[in-house]
Amino acid sequence: MSDPITAPFGTWVSPITPERVAAAQTTLVDVLLDHGEVYWIEGRPLEAGRHVLVRLGPDGVGVDVTPTPFSARTRVHEYGGGAVLAAAGTVCFSNFSDQRLYRIDGAAAAVALTPPSDGAALRYADGLLDARRRLWIGVREDHRAAGTEAVNAIVAVGLSGGDTGKVLVQGNDFYASPRLSHDGTRLAWLTWNHPDMPWTAAALWVGDFDGTAVTHAAHIAGGPGESVFQPEWSADGLLHYVSDRSGWWNIYRCDASGSSTNLCPIAAEFGRAQWAFGMSTYAFLSPHLLVCAYIENGMGKLARLDLRDSTLAPFDLPYTDFSAVRANGGKVVFKAGGPGVASAVVVLDASSGYATAVKSVSNVQSDPAIRDHISVPRRFEFPTPRGEVAFAWFYPPANANYQGPAGALPPLVVKCHGGPTSSASRSLDLRTQFWTSRGIAVVDVDYGGSTGYGRAYRDRLHWMWGLIDAEDCAAAASYLAADQRVDSTRMVITGGSAGGFTALRCLTHADPAIRTLFKAGASHYGVSDLLALARETHKFESRYLDWLVGPLSDRQAYFDRTPVRHADRLSVPVAFFQGAEDKIVPPSQTEEMVAALRARGIPALYLLFAGEQHGFRQASNIQQALQAEAAFFDALAFGVGTDGIPVLLFAGARGTGVDLFSVSKLTVRNSSNGAGSVR
Structure with a gap:
């Protein structure tokens, strides 16, 4: 291999093109x-x-x-x-x-x-x-009564077909995780009510089941201040579940008397925020042996857990993210990924520990054209403005064909994960590598409120959304700049959904030190108006803001943290990407923010994608959004022109009420055809 070419950060030609990413x-x-x-x-x-x-x-x-x-x-x-x-x-x-x-x-x-x-x-x-x-026994959500909230219940549907389902359990706002004992006589389930979310307070119940009705329902665990996750029956008829009553999501067993025992009391998370149904972090290999995934110090692991002596024996695997753990007859399957390994379906022999990836989302590990340009993240801790410690993952620029000029520092993309009760992924993601292979650093921030660090860390966001998350993202960027790892004059912030809200909060923050830190921003289907979100969003999250911000009666808190109400503080360009059929964050949220920016003459890109909901699933839209975001940042924040040559940053507003991309064509360099145009 020839010596790397010295070229300005952000101008490197990369094989990881928007087309390849999509x-x-x-x-x-x-x-x-x-x-x-x-x-x-x-x-x-x-x-x-x-x-x-x-x-x-x-x-x-x-x-x-x-x-x-x-x-x-x-x-x-x-x-x-x-x-x-x-x-x-x-x-x-x-x-x-x-x-x-x-x-x-x-x-x-x-x-x-x-x-x-x-x-x-x-x-x-x-x-x-x-x-x-x-x-078939599971959760049904009934939207048939117009003008009222959907009704959730656990129902039984005959495999012969023809019926809508016989209600077995009802009366609460939400249900999840029905589990039938091996002898078919007992049914366990999770339930919670407004304003709780399943990771703030979910209760475990068990009842007798005769095939037509559930009777003698009894509360086993969970409730106010305690989140229960993934109940499972062992072959010997004992109910197991994950609870955070100790401050960490640990695995418990309920014996015949109804008392519960923590089977592995350690400072690690065996549970997850239950954003979706069907989540699983553990499975039985035998009545006394589990295979389980957990997060310790921000890193995911997979292990055997012997329930007789609480011995936890991790497998030696190249993965740091684990989910969908299933087991049967000594065979274990799961989804996993790592810093240099794309997400894959993995089959594991529990006895030998031998693992085989049978389906991967990407073949980059076997493609030298990409493999040599992968940036491996480095976890770091940083101080927050409130005197605490938060966590993030730093991806330095990486491209085997290039190096930056001596003494120069790279631009920085700050990523705000969604949720906000979620966490930064540690699996290989070409969307991140797209930036780093072009000579742009990325930091993925696990701000206060993120999962994987215990209940107390998760609870930092209670009534503090729009404050803690924004402060921590800005603090992570400032820490990297002070540490001379990135160029403090070329930093941008981007996020999707709740992460889009955090990005917009930083750009409209009352503290000028935070809102002037970034030279541009991007919001992917992000929240712009908190009160509108409370009025318009779907049932599952309709009371989430009670926990994140406070009761709706506290209008001042909502006003203070709503980005669109403080658009007058914005002084930098912002790009917006939105699905036209989004029921979680409707397009009206984004359009109100775009109108406010255009009224002030601040460059604002707005791309609305037909046929997309919350998050983009169509290849052409994924490609176009990434191309547009890169071109937007290149020209308006990183100082990189359409031919990859550094240019002066735009100063002040450009035009009044005019979409930047309606009057100019910007391109993002790639190695497949020289340039991909964005309009």
């Missing part, structure tokens, strides 16, 4: 295991985001189970999850377009189990199979 954005939604048969759900951007159930064939090649035009995706809670059940040779799935349940037996055609409903008003998720009674 093509690699196949997502692994879930992983399932049925008596040794491995299944997964993958989202395909090249098929307009269709979710396809795939079975691993005997030759090691995936075979589609759900044919075109079916898309195995549910809209319960809008975020979905738990759309597919695979058990005893039967597959049941929720189809996105009509939200009906369907059954597939072997190679047979899909058969509808539930009748059609106007506007897909009946939605199903998180099912289990009662094979003896031929029932």
Whole structure:
């Protein structure tokens, strides 16, 4: 290999093009295991985001189970999850377009189990199979009563089809994780009510079940101040679950007397924020042995847990993110990724510890054209303005063909993760590598309120959303600049959903030291108006702001933290990317902010994508959004021109009420065709 070329940071030619990123954005939604048969759900951007159930064939090649035009995706809670059940040779799935349940037996055609409903008003998720009674048991969300809130319940649907489901458990606002004991006589489930979210307070219940009704329901764990996650029955009839009552999501066992024991009391998180249905971090290998995923000091691990002596034995694996853990007959399957390893479906032999990736979202590990340009993140701690410590992942520029000029520092992209009760991913993501391979550093911030660091860290965001998160993101950027790792004059901030709100909060912050830190920003389907969000968003999150900001009666807190109400503080360009069919953060949120910026003559890019919801799933839209964001930052923050030559930054506003991209064509350099135009 020849010596690297010395070139300004941000001008490096990269093989990780927007086209390549979009093509690699196949997502692994879930992983399932049925008596040794491995299944997964993958989202395909090249098929307009269709979710396809795939079975691993005997030759090691995936075979589609759900044919075109079916898309195995549910809209319960809008975020979905738990759309597919695979058990005893039967597959049941929720189809996105009509939200009906369907059954597939072997190679047979899909058969509808539930009748059609106007506007897909009946939605199903998180099912289990009662094979003896031929029932699908899961969560139903009923939107049939116009003008009222949807009604959630646990229902039983016969596998012969034709009915909407017999209600088994109802009366609370939300339900999840129905689990049937091995003998079929007891049903466990999770439930919670407004204004709680499942990670703030979720309760575990158990009742007797005779196939037609649940009786003698008893509260087992959880409630105010305690979040319970993933109940499971062991083969010997004991109920297990994850609870954060100790301050950490640990695994508990409930004995026949009703008392519970913490099976591995350590400062680690065996649970997750339950944004989607069907989540699983542990599975039984035997009545006394578990395989479990947990996060310790911000790093994910997979281990065997011996329940007899609480011995935790981690597997030696190249992964740091684990989810969808399933086990059967000594075989373990899960989804995993790592700093240099893209997310993949992994099959593990629990005895030998030998693991094989059977499906990956990207082949970059075997592609030297990309493999040599991967930036490996470095975790660091930094002080926050409130005297605490927060965490982040720093990705330095990396491109084997280039190096920066001596004494120069790279621009910085600050990423704000969504949720906000979520965390930065530690898996290889070409969207991040797109920036770093062009000579631009990235920091992914686990601000206060993020998961993976215990309940106290998660609770930092209680009534503090828009304050703690914004302060921590700005503090992370300032820390890197003071440490001479990035150029303090060329920093931008970007985020999606709740992360878009955090980015906009930084840019409209009352503290000028925070809002002038960044030279530009981007919001991907981000929140602009908190009061409008409280009025317009869907049921699952309709009271989330009570916990994040405070009661709606405290209008001042909402006003103070609403970006659009303080657009007068904005002085830098902002790009906005929005799905036209978004029910979580409707387009009106973004459009109000764009109008405020244009009225003040501040450059504002607004791209509205037809057919997209909350998050982009179509390849062409993923590509266009990334191209536009890069060109926007190149020209207006990083000082890089359309031909990769450094240029002077624009000073002040450009035009009045005019979309920047309607009057100029900007390009982002790549190695496939020289430049990809953005209009």
